[in-house]
Amino acid sequence: MSAPVAPKTRVVPVASRRVGPVQRLRATGWRHLVALLLSAFALFPLLYVLSTSLNPGGTLTGSNHLFQTVGFDNYTSLLSSDQYPYLTWFRNSLVIGLTTAVASTLIGALAAYAFSRMRFTGRRMGLLAIVLVQMFPQLLAVVAIFLLLLQIGDIFPSLGLNTHLGLIMVYLGGALGVNTYLMYGFFNTVPTAIDEAAKIDGAGHARIFFTIILRLVAPILAVVALLSFIFSMNDFVIASVVLVDVDKQTLAVGLYHMVSNQRGAPWSLFAAGAVMASIPVVILFLFLQKYIVGGLTAGAVK
Amino acid sequence: MMMTKKSILAGVMVATSGLLLSACSSSSSDEPTNSAAPTTSDAASTGTLTVWLDDVRADALQTVADDYEAATGISVEIVGRDAGTMKDDFIQQANSGSGPDVVMGAHDWLGELTTNGVVAPLELGDTAGNYLTAAIDGATYDGTVYMLPYSVENVALLRNVDLVPDAPSTFDEMITMGQASGAEIPFAVQQGEGGDPYHLYAFQTSFGAPVFGRDDSGSYDPANLTLGEGSAFAEWLGAQGAAGTLSTDITPDIAQAKFNSGDVAYWLTGPWNVSAAVEAGINVAVSPIPSAGTETAAPFAGIKGFFVNQYSENKVAANDFLVNYIGTEDVQMALYESSSTPPALTAAADAVAAADTTGIVSGFVEAGKDAVPMPAIPQMGSVWQFWGTVEAAIINGADPDATWAQLTSDVQGAIDAS
Amino acid sequence: MDTTTPTRASVLRGSSIGPLLLKIVMLGILDAAVVFLLMTLLTRGSYAIFGVVLVGALAVNWVYLSKRAMPAKYITPGLVFLAVFQVFTILYTFYIAFTNYSTGHVLTKDQAIEALLSQSQSRVPDSPQYPVTVVQQGDQLAFLVTEPDGTAMLGSAEQPLEQVDATFTDGKATAVDGWTTLQFTEILAMQDELFDLAVPVSDTAMDGWLRTLDGRSAFQYISDLEYDPQADTLTNTATDVVYSDTSLGAFTAPDGSQMLPGWQINVGLDNFTRAVSEPTIRGPLVYVLIWTFVYATLSVVLAFALGLFMAILFNNPKMKGRKVYRIIMVLPYAFPAFLSTMIWSGMLNTRFGFINETLLGGAEIPWLTDPTLAKVSVLIVNLWLGFPYMFLVTTGALQAIPEEVVEAATTDGASPWQVFRLIKLPLLLVSTAPILISSFAFNFNNFNAIYLVTEGGPVDRSAAIPVGHTDILISLVYKVAFTGQNRDYGLASAFSIIIFVIIASISAYMFRKTKMLEDIN
Structure with a gap:
């Protein structure tokens, strides 16, 4: 997966000089x-979630004495629950989330490439339109999507109601936005000279896009x-x-339903579920971080 | 070439949006011959009853569902829904051909459900006599029964026996005893920034100011808004707010956490919070809500039950499932055990009371003796809209008389406008 | 331009057999689905949709089979999803804006009649509960009921009840000659028909009819409502009032009183007229509008500033532990927003909240109840919710700034601040301006971030609707359209369209402004 050209060592002006401990501290x-x-x-509100998740029978915001009780009962009972198929939700979320992420990034990149590299009538209007469309107040979105x-x-x-594919398609409706x-914006910073050179070498537009351009915009694809x-x-x-x-639902839906009836809602179970649900996001970020910040800078490709 | 591209793009746009436009109109206009018919036959041939409920009760009902399928061959699909949007979702989807056959809800939905024409009347027949009177009253709207009741719930006064051994007879006595106990919070009732008139209603009625008057048959009369008689209650609210015995800082979370940590002497709450308190090791006792004014403190009674969708294709099965299965003692007991709200079927309620060694259930029943059903008339929505925030404002120091008078005129205005 | 018209030679050399095959396979799958769809539509007689799908499918095929239409090849996948799901939602909102879709008007007319007739039936007082056996003869269904005195009666929709000799099991009539007794499972197979079956009790209509709801017991009903299909009127037989369809979406009496449920009708521009002339919205409109702009602007500016600051802070390769810091900064984004806002709401509680009780040592600052502080609070919460997004976006965008430019400037003696202000920020704004504009639009309509924290409160008690000091335009119109138990989707849709026009015009204007920035590149 590594890029063909090694990431360029960055020159950081101030720190490149030899510095003593005091300066380093100041720097x-x-x-x-x-x-x-x-x-x-960033973390403080989340400590409440963590504390609640470790406290059987705890409330969400009822007490500021965090971490008074620490135990993993909520985690084990959620994972072994008959009522809440947590692991199934987890799997559903991963499948839907990853598919949506890959497909919508690809769809978006295709369109962004056309908007950035090609000149055609209606280009500016098209660009404007796809952003404006997303601004429509979503009051009736749920009813409309249900009927559709x-x-x-x-x-x-x-592809209908109660299918993962149906939901993914709805999400892909927002891919162009x-x-x-x-x-x-990122494509625009990649010099067109690269395309030209590739074209002279005989590459078709699809090949240029998939094999050259996509790699150069890896940071933004990752984002x-x-x-x-x-x-x-x-x-x-x-x-x-x-x-x-219930077995088709995602983590967000399943967890939300747990507490949507606030009377006697199992907040501590819910908190444990939310903590575990954040793990995929963290892992994905860890995985993508090197592409986001370690990707090639445009200037590195001469 | 430019022209061609443009026209193609335009063509695609027009084509797809045209498609959607026509799809849209066909879905919303009445075309039973095309779209509704296939769904219907599908549903009938598979013989599935779809039941919407909030997730807490899903497990209890699953057993009943399995029994029902074994007996009749009709499978019952239990669908857990978001309790917050279930009513609106049901109204929007009921007649789509894909709505549920049965939906769980509360009796105060009835005004809205019947106005929208989405619930079918039920017939309890001779079994009507097997339910608590309050349950049947709640399930009835405009003389017709629409709901199969499964629980009757009301709030009551919980106390931490280790702090305060005795039940108070008046509000002031309760505060005195609570303060004497040395608890951080002598008396807690959940409020929050938006107020919580449901929990305060017993105090309001103790000042002789119910929301609506009732006609001879006992039904609430929308033309008789009696809320305005509550100025004494409003002054009392203001005084309690100033004294700190009522506070909008007490959110449901805080009330629960403080009671369960032993820092609250008396807690006005519902049966749904009892089990967590007992698990937290609190020695809990339950008693009726003490009067703050001159009359009896009458809390709201909420009746929970099941409705049949008017547009269900399985109404016979749905009626049969409700009247002849949900309406049995075993099922009502199972639902009680999953939610700890007292059953609506007299036999089940008696069984629960008989098995109750702690006095907690009987305490709630005792507190509910004077309870009045929450009005289900659509005009109640206009009351809810303003009620809580006004009470919160008075607790936080707004002028009681003027603010309450404005509440009355705002509510009356909203009722007249609708 | 050249980029759009690759030479024939390059296309030939560039396309190996793999991609071509892939293209054909995918197009083949799509076309197979389309053919199936077309056939289904044809059998259902939906010719209009048929035509549209056909044209659309031909267009897509043309785009991918032709050597021309290069941009369309890249844009079409996204456009199809956009058109189906987003544009549909918008069209649906437009459609609803021209109807009276609201509480009491969610049904079709036929459904409303059905509901009214069903609600008007009431059981004859003190009438007994009849055990019923459903029997069938040919395709005709009938009730075999057992009277309380033990006699068996048979009746169907056409034939009023009459006494018959029947076979009894445990005192209940279970079979009669010439009719087939249906088992419960058979009943369920035809439950729709059975549910609607009304068997007259006698020749006198006054006596009412028998119906069974559960297939086990029958009850005697009467109704005081009669529908006349010819005249299209409903008559209340108790009061003799005739309700007719006067194009108002409900059966209306001569005195103007309506019978609900009604049904959905087209009301033309009514909702838009009501939206602009709605009196309750007038009073608070100005200050709500001002606050909406302040809220949306500050939300974007604050989140962008903090996100960008963090992105730059952690972009310094010398900084140790920045990977960990970055993860921490993304964490708020990994938790559901409704959960975090509830926690923030708790932390801001005046007496028991963490901020007052612990951080400020027991201060009683009314974070959520003071009109000004409540505004500050919702901004802080929205900052917390929004900065991770801006952090991610600006971190990505920072990578697009060529190192050489920064290097060159630094060599020329520019301070880090100058580098940032004169080089990085303008370049960043080029790529993030659209993000900022759409964030502005998003926050302009960010109903949830307000509602979950303050519900729009503290309430402004001088207004005739429960509008609060943190309400933004969209939550104000919701409060107007969804008053009490009334859900006026038609009015709300009209409001959404008006708000969309406002926000789209502002955004389009801002886009035109930022085009100048774009041309720097």
Whole structure:
């Protein structure tokens, strides 16, 4: 999977000089201080979730005495629950999330390539339109999607309500949108000289796109893939209307239903479920991080 | 060439959107011959009853569903739904040909469900006498029974016996005893920023100010908004807010966590919170809600039950499943055990009370003796819309009389406008 | 331009057999599905959809088989999904905006009549419960009922009940000569027909009819509502009031009173007129609009600033542990937003919240109840929800800035701040401006981030609707369209369209402005 050209060592001006410990502290110490503060801001609300997940029978925000009780009962009982098929939800979420991420990134990249590299009438209007379409208030989206999948499912049962494919298709409806614009901006920074050179070497447009350009825009592909993965992992509004059977549902839908009736909701089980549900996102980010930040810079390809 | 590309793109756009437009109109207009018919025959041939409920009860019903399938060959599909959107989802999907056959809900949905024409009348026949009167009252709307009731629930006063051994007879006595116990919070009732009139209703009625008056038959009369008689209650709210005995800072989470950690003496709440408190090691006792005014404190009674979709293709099976299966003692007991809300079937309610050694269930039943059904009339929606925030505002120091008077006029205005 | 028209030679050399095969296979699968779809549509008589699908499918085939239409080859996959799912939603909203779809008007007219007639039936007081056996003769269904006195009666839709000699089992009439007794499973196979079966009790209509709901017991019903299909009217036989269809979407009496449920009808521009003339929205409209703009702008600016700051902070290769920091920064994004907002709401609680109780040592700052502080609070929460997205996006976009440019500037003696302000930021804005604009639009309509924290509160009690100080435009119109138990989807759709026009115009204008930025490149 590694890129053909090794990542270029970056030249970092200030730090490239030899520095003593004091300067180093001044150079990076404040960064850590700021980073720790920001981490506290980012993490604090999540500590409540973690604390609740470790406390059987705990409430979500009822107490500020975090981590008074620590045990893994919630995790084990959720994983072995008959009522909540957690592992099935987990698998469904991964299948739907990964498929959506890959497919929507590809679809978006294809369109972004056309918008960036080709000149055609309606290009600007098209670009504008795909972003504007996403701004429509989604008040009736759920009703509309329900009716639409009902009709589709009538003819193609495997694409209708209560199918993973149906849900994935709905998600792909958003593939052409602001993420396309994000990729479009990135494509624009890749010099057209690369395309030209490849063309002179006799490569067709498809080959240029798939074998050369896609590699050069790896960072943004990784970002977009991560964003769509997270979106489909977290969506419960659309998914709860499409996926009816408990065994077909995703983590977000299943977990949300656990607590949607707030009277006597099993918050601690829910929190344990949410903690485990965040793991795929973290792993995917770990995996994609090197593409996001370690990818080739445009200038590295001469 | 430019022109060609443009026209193709335009063609695709027009084609697809045209397709959608026509799909859209065909789905919303009435074309039973085309789209609805195949779904119907499919459903009938597979013989499946689809039941929507919130997930808490899903397990209890699964056993019943299996029994029903064994007896009749009709399989029952239990679908857990988001409790928050279940009612609106049901109304939107009921007549689509793909809605559920049966949906679980509460009696105060009835006004909305019948106005939308999405529920079918039930017939309990001679079994009607087997239910608690309150349950049948709740299940009846405009003289017709629409709901198979399975539970009757109301709030009551929980106390931590280790802190306060005795049940109070008045609100003030409760506060005095609670304070004497040294508990961090003498009395807790969940509020939150938006208020919670459901939990405060018993106090409101103790000042003689129900929301609506009732006609001779006992039904709520939308033309008789009696909310306005609550100025004494409003002043009391303001005084309690100032004294700190009522606070919008007490969210459901905080009330539960504080009671379960032994920091609350008295807690006004429902049966759904009891088991967690007992598990947390609290010595719990239940008693009726003490009066804050001059009259009896009458909380709301909520009746839970099952409705049959008016557009179900399986109405005979649905009726049979509800009346002859859900309406049995075993099933009502199973539902009770999954949700700990008292059953609606008299025999089951008696059995639960007989098996109750802790006095908790009988405490709730006792507290519910004076309970009044939550109004199901559509006008109640106009009340809910303003009620909580006004109470929260008064607790937080707004002028009681003026604010309450405005609540009354806002509600009346909303009722007149609809 | 040249890029769109590769020479014939290059195309030939570039396309090996693999991709071509793939293209043919995929197109083949698509076409097979389309042919099936077309056939189904044809058998159902949906000729309009048939035509549209045919044209669409031909267009897609043309795009991929032709050597021309290069951009369309790349855009079509996304466009198809976009058109089917997003555009459909929009068209549906437009369609609803022209109807009276609302509480009491969700059905079709036939369904409404069915519902009214079914609701109007009431059981004859003190009438007994009749054990019933369903019997069949040819395709005619009949009830074999057992009277309380033990006699058997037979009746069908045409034939009122009359006494028959029947076979009894345990006191219940279970069979009669000439008719086949149906078992319960057989009943279920024809339950629709059975459910609608009304057997007259006698020749007198006043006596009502028998129906069975569960196939086991029958009850005697009467109704005070009669439908006349010829005149298309409903008559209340108790009061003799005639309700007729006066094109209002419900049966209406001469005095104007309506019988609900009604049905969906087209109401033209009514919803739009009501939307612009709605009196309850007038009072709070101005300040809600101002706050909506402030909220959307600050949400974007704050999240972008923080996200970008972090991206740059952690882009320094010298910094140790930045991988870990990056994961921490993405974590808020990995948890469901409704969960986090509930926790934030709890943390901001005046008396028991973490921020007041622990962080500020028992202060009683009314984070959610003071109008101004509540606005600050929703912004903080939305910042927390939004910065990971901006962090990810700007981290990605930073990689597109050529190192040489930065290097050159630094060699020329530019300070890191100057490098950032004069080089990095403008370049970043080129690629992220659209993100910022659509984030603005997203937050303009970010109903949930407001609702889960404050429900729009604290409430402004001077308004006639329960509007609050943190309500934004979209939550205000929801409160107007969904008052009490009334769900006015038609009005809400009209409002959505109006809001869309506003936000789309603003965005389109901003896009035109940023085109200048785009041309730098």
